Amino acid sequence: MSSCDTCVVRNRAICAGLDSREIHALNAIGRRRSVTAGEPLIWEDDDSLLVANVIDGVLKLTTSTEDGREQIVGVAYPSDFIGRPFGPTSKASVVALTDARVCVFSRNDFDRFAREHPELEHKLLERTLAELDRTRSWMMLLGRKTAPEKIATFLLEMSERLAETGCTPSFGPANRFSLPFSRQQVADVLGLTIETVSRQFTKLKNEGVIELPSRREVEIVNRGALVALAG
Amino acid sequence: MSSCDTCVVRNRAICAGLDSREIHALNAIGRRRSVTAGEPLIWEDDDSLLVANVIDGVLKLTTSTEDGREQIVGVAYPSDFIGRPFGPTSKASVVALTDARVCVFSRNDFDRFAREHPELEHKLLERTLAELDRTRSWMMLLGRKTAPEKIATFLLEMSERLAETGCTPSFGPANRFSLPFSRQQVADVLGLTIETVSRQFTKLKNEGVIELPSRREVEIVNRGALVALAG
DNA sequence: CGTACTGTTGAAACTAATCAAGGTACGTGG
DNA sequence: CCACGTACCTTGATTAGTTTCAACAGTACG
Structure with a gap:
């Protein structure tokens, strides 16, 4: 039995839509791997040697300048795809923010498999287009928003992204979450x-817009105010 | 004879690699269109009704806040693909910066055609992945670079992107170009x-790093200095 | 030759960064 | 279980960089 059969992101990741024979073939070239919080999975400017699906946990994609300034250029949640297929190098480092489990493939194996399975390439294309949309709206935030607007936008985005992941069968964004x-x-x-x-x-806490029960916990008390502040 | 036969970006755009029968079919669903400088082609948050290949000219992709702040999130040059296939809405406006010619398709027609032609979808995927890389490195610029660094990086990027387009058979970046x-x-x-x-x-002009022969013209006099400043 | 648009320059105001202490939570070992 | 050390976070004072506001200059065009 392939480990894909029990995969919790089986129906949301790019593997969705593959038949059992294809899943079996994909399983043959991939393997599970655990990454502990803070551990890197891919290095910036490295040869692009591996790609992966996130099964569980959260990872950051970053680029850095020579003098050490860092910018997080993406965040990968369960069912997201990471790495740079069809290209020689990866332009971003990938580091686990929480303990995480991923399903890794050698880039060459994956590239070959993808080219033979248009349905998988299509899923990957849809995902990449959606990620590009998200990235572009983040450019607006970085280039044109003020610090208060950035923070408000960030908290709203977090409450949405983290709700999708959660197992609670609640709909809509989460009002309380752990960053x-x-x-x-x-x-x-x-x-x-x-x-x-x-x-x-x-400032947001003092204004009664949010509560901060602990360092990583956030509770949105007044979502309307946050939306107004997000600009 | 299909207009694709005489298309100057025929071998660089996503159409490259299609056989003559496929080109003919693609030609049947697309049409040429001219856009004058300043004219919009796609509106932000509109239903995604059309997609296009850029044949000639330069277009900007922008997002705006309600209060009118604008951020350019991408620039499309000849052979680039624009629009949002496989999604209901476009998240960015597209406006011509120079007079331009594009090859437009209704999104529905294009989506259908693409799904039937994996080779084309693959080209689109490669292009989208490359665009995502570029966009992410621009996030670093927006989030972490100072004004002098931004300007230097911008001029270097321009000298590269505009050289690719140019008809001059020179290799490497252009030292003189028109913005x-x-x-x-x-x-x-x-x-x-x-x-x-x-x-x-x-400031760069006074320091002898660049010359500004006219409003839109730039000449890079000291590329090394620019690279050093780009951070 | 005048008008309108685009770009430049200067001065003042403001936002966010930097520099510098403290404080708080957390994990470890006693 | 508690004390301690360390890493993370908060707060305050100051500074620097960029924006804003305002006026002017250059260029294109009728």
Whole structure:
């Protein structure tokens, strides 16, 4: 029995829609791997040697300047695809934010398999187009929004992305969630400094818009205010 | 005879690799269209009704906030693909920066054709992955670079992108080129104001790094300095 | 030759970064 | 289980970079 049969993201990841024979073939070239929080999976500018599906956990995609400034350029949640197929190098590092499980493939094996299975390539294309949309709307945030707007937008996005993942059968965005990011990482997502992030969080708390039960926990008390602030 | 036969981007656009029968079928669902500088082709948040290949000219992809702030999230050059296939809405407006010619398809027609032609979908996937890489490196610029670094990076990118397009059989980046952007549009690409862009241009000119023969013309005099400044 | 648009320059205001201490939570070992 | 050390976070004061506001100059065009 292939491990795909018991895969929790089987019906949401790009593997969805493959028949049992194809799943078996894909299973043959992939393997499960655990990544502990903070552990890297792919290095920036490395030869693109592997690609993967996220089964469980959250990972960050980052690029850095020589002098150490970091920008988080993407966040991968369960069922997301990571890595750079059909290209020689990966332009972003991938590091686990939480303990995570992924299904990894050698890039060459994956490329070959994908080219032989148009349905899988199509799924990958849809996913890449959606990611490009998301990335572009993040460019607007980075280039044109103020610090308060960035924070409000970030919290709203988090409440949506983390709700999708959750097992609770609730619909719509979550009003209470646990951030997979440290303050520094929030800063790296938004193009701010850690101090500015901290101050804006505190300000929203003092204004009664959010509660901060613990370092990583956020509760949205007044969603309307947050939407208004998001710009 | 189909107009594809005489298409100047025939071998670089996603149509490359299709056989003559397929080209004929694609030609049947597409049509040429001219767009004058400043004219919009697609509106933000519109139903995604059409997609297109750029034959000639340069177009900008933008997103805007309600209060009118604009961010250019992408620039399309000849052979680039524009529009949002396989999705209900387009998240960005597309407006011509120069007079342009495009080959447009109704999205439905294109989607159907693409699904029946894996080779075309593969080309589109490769293109989308490359665009995502470029977009992510632009996120680093927007989130973490200073105004001087942004300007330097921008000029270097321009010298590369515009060289590819040019008919001159020279290799490598162009040291002299004509910007397809006004100062305001440069500001919208970089997440700056028009005044800051102007000041940085002047500063580079005074330092002898570039020459500005006219409003739109740029000559790179000291490429090394520019690379150093790009951060 | 005047008008309108685009770009440049200067001064002031403001936002967010930087520099610098403290404080709080958390894990570890006593 | 509690004390301690460390990493993470918050807060305050100051500074720097960019925006904003305002006026002017250059260029294209009728």
